[in-house]
Amino acid sequence: MRSIINYLKEIILGVWSLLKGMKVTGSYFFRPSTIVTQKYPSNRKDLVMFERFKGEVVMPHNEKNEHKCTGCGICELNCPNGTIEVISKTIITEDGKKKRAIDKHIYRLGMCTFCALCVKTCPSNALAFSQKFEHAVFNRAHLIKTLNKPGSQLMKGVE
Amino acid sequence: MEEKVKDITSDEQQEYVINMGPQHPSTHGVLRLVVSLKGEIVKNIEPHIGYIHRGIEKMCESITYPQIIHLTDRMDYLSAHINNEAVCLNVEKALEMDIPDRIKVIRTIMSELTRIQSHQLWWASFGMDLGGLTCFFYGLRDREKILDIFEETCGGRMLVSYNCPGGVMYDIHPNFQKRVKEFIKYFRKILPEYDQLLSGNVIFHERSKGIGKLSLEDAISYGVTGPSGRASGFSCDVRKHEPYSAYDRIIFKEILHTEGDTFSRYITRIDEMWESMNIIEQLIDNIPEGPYSVKMKPVIKLPEGEYYQRVETARGELGVYIISDGNKNPYRVKFRSPNFVNLSVFNHITKGFKIADLVAIGGSLDLVIPDIDR
Numbered sequence: 001m002r003s004i005i006n007y008l009k010e011i012i013l014g015v016w017s018l019l020k021g022m023k024v025t026g027s028y029f030f031r032p033s034t035i036v037t038q039k040y041p042s043n044r045k046d047l048v049m050f051e052r053f054k055g056e057v058v059m060p061h062n063e064k065n066e067h068k069c070t071g072c073g074i075c076e077l078n079c080p081n082g083t084i085e086v087i088s089k090t091i092i093t094e095d096g097k098k099k100r101a102i103d104k105h106i107y108r109l110g111m112c113t114f115c116a117l118c119v120k121t122c123p124s125n126a127l128a129f130s131q132k133f134e135h136a137v138f139n140r141a142h143l144i145k146t147l148n149k150p151g152s153q154l155m156k157g158v159e
Numbered sequence: 160m161e162e163k164v165k166d167i168t169s170d171e172q173q174e175y176v177i178n179m180g181p182q183h184p185s186t187h188g189v190l191r192l193v194v195s196l197k198g199e200i201v202k203n204i205e206p207h208i209g210y211i212h213r214g215i216e217k218m219c220e221s222i223t224y225p226q227i228i229h230l231t232d233r234m235d236y237l238s239a240h241i242n243n244e245a246v247c248l249n250v251e252k253a254l255e256m257d258i259p260d261r262i263k264v265i266r267t268i269m270s271e272l273t274r275i276q277s278h279q280l281w282w283a284s285f286g287m288d289l290g291g292l293t294c295f296f297y298g299l300r301d302r303e304k305i306l307d308i309f310e311e312t313c314g315g316r317m318l319v320s321y322n323c324p325g326g327v328m329y330d331i332h333p334n335f336q337k338r339v340k341e342f343i344k345y346f347r348k349i350l351p352e353y354d355q356l357l358s359g360n361v362i363f364h365e366r367s368k369g370i371g372k373l374s375l376e377d378a379i380s381y382g383v384t385g386p387s388g389r390a391s392g393f394s395c396d397v398r399k400h401e402p403y404s405a406y407d408r409i410i411f412k413e414i415l416h417t418e419g420d421t422f423s424r425y426i427t428r429i430d431e432m433w434e435s436m437n438i439i440e441q442l443i444d445n446i447p448e449g450p451y452s453v454k455m456k457p458v459i460k461l462p463e464g465e466y467y468q469r470v471e472t473a474r475g476e477l478g479v480y481i482i483s484d485g486n487k488n489p490y491r492v493k494f495r496s497p498n499f500v501n502l503s504v505f506n507h508i509t510k511g512f513k514i515a516d517l518v519a520i521g522g523s524l525d526l527v528i529p530d531i532d533r
Contacts, residue, residue, distance in 0.1 A: 010361075013361060014361040014362075015358050017359050018361070018362075020359060021293075021355055021356045021359075023353050023355070024355050024356050025293055025356075036300055036303065049310075050307075050310050050311045050314075052310075052311065052312070052314040052329065053310055053314055078221050078225070078226070080226035080229060082229070113229050113318075114315060114320065115228070115229035116328060117226065117229075120323075121457075140172060151279040
């Protein structure tokens with residue numbers, strides 16, 4: 001007799017615990033404000049990432065097409081993966097002095113681990129992170145980027 | 160011929176060997192388990208590891224100390240911040256630096272947030288392993304809130320790389336305190352829902368109570384740490400026994416349970432989430448003023464010697480052992496990873512249970528495979 005009572009008790013308790021869980025899931029039906037799903041590709045326009053988000057490394061240029069990179073190579077030294085390669089050249093300034101400047105600042109996005117050491121250690125704050133996060137390309141060669149724009153120059157006053 | 164037929168049908172010699180993994184959803188990564196079965200009963204498990212071995216310890220020997228940090232992110236990716244902290248604390252200990260209080264408090268808050276998000280993901284995937292898909296969505300939904308806090312302050316979501324020797328990379332974001340308080344207020348309401356969904360469920364009880372019992376003696380002799388060890392009554396919380404960062408100034412209790420089965424490992428982690436929220440609440444309102452980073456030399460060189468630092472990650476005790484010969488690169492780095500040690504007990508506690516219990520026990524140990532292989 002007792003075993004039958006226990007058996008029935010177990011069934012009722014089991015159903016009760018299931019209903020408790022169903023109550024949680026069911027209650028979300030009536031609270032549409034708690035839905036957090038984003039409709040990603042269609043909300044692209046108003047999808048703003050946080051300002052510190054580490055999307056990819058960029059070299060900000062001003063409106064006169066000038067950047068702050070002196071070509072010192074500290075970013076290349078600090079990069080743990082060999083992502084950055086600074087190819088420098090020697091230029092002759094207006095007053096006839098020889099000076100080092102960057103020819104190409106190559107950044108391989110495919111190898112980057114976003115440790116932020118290059119941005120952090122740059123002595124002239126020439127590098128920054130952009131908020132772009134859609135990195136997919138059809139060809140692997142597109143992941144190798146030259147950060148300085150063609151024809152760009154060193155900003156005046158940056159040593 | 161007759162003998163052969165007899166062999167196949169005799170009960171004693173019928174062992175069936177199957178491969179579970181490396182591509183199995185419930186091993187949570189590329190872990191291969193060679194399981195010997197007799198009917199449904201597990202006789203022996205032989206874990207084969209090394210599918211995601213990247214040689215992190217060897218790579219550390221050729222790079223500088225600040226560069227090591229981003230590699231430790233990729234060991235136990237769910238407690239990335241705590242791994243970073245371990246290396247930083249070790250470097251700072253070797254240099255005998257005094258770290259300002261602000262850095263200590265920021266690191267502690269971040270570590271506890273990391274612990275909560277790790278346990279949330281564990282809860283999500285553990286529920287899914289046992290057939291409750293709702294758990295997975297709810298767990299990830301709540302984890303997203305913490306990831307947003309990380310993203311705003313650190314710039315990364317999972318692999319934060321926020322620590323650096325001598326401090327943290329950036330100061331906390333102006334919104335940080337407000338967001339953390341919002342999260343705690345939100346999560347205190349949500350966590351009882353977890354209990355209603357899974358902890359009180361009768362099917363879950365049947366599948367977890369009394370399954371995979373680990374005694375206190377075995378936990379100590381195998382060296383099982385973290386929530387899995389504490390569920391067996393092994394008092395092994397490094398935060399309590401050897402406080403680092405700001406853990407010496409806050410009041411919290413070490414969660415201990417004595418049953419040692421799958422259910423008590425589950426309940427230990429749920430309780431730890433409550434306790435982590437208590438720790439954050441004590442610290443979040445009084446973050447001291449000061450610098451967020453101590454100015455370091457451009458090239459960090461540790462004095463010759465051996466250094467060891469242990470921290471409590473979400474899965475157990477992580478030890479970082481550095482031998483320095485005075486150069487900018489370490490001579491040798493060894494990580495004592497909690498998951499590798501916790502895996503060793505897997506065979507011992509699963510023997511004699513059914514194959515469906517193997518999934519439950521594996522889930523309750525909360526293994527992260529990249530931390531095992533490194």
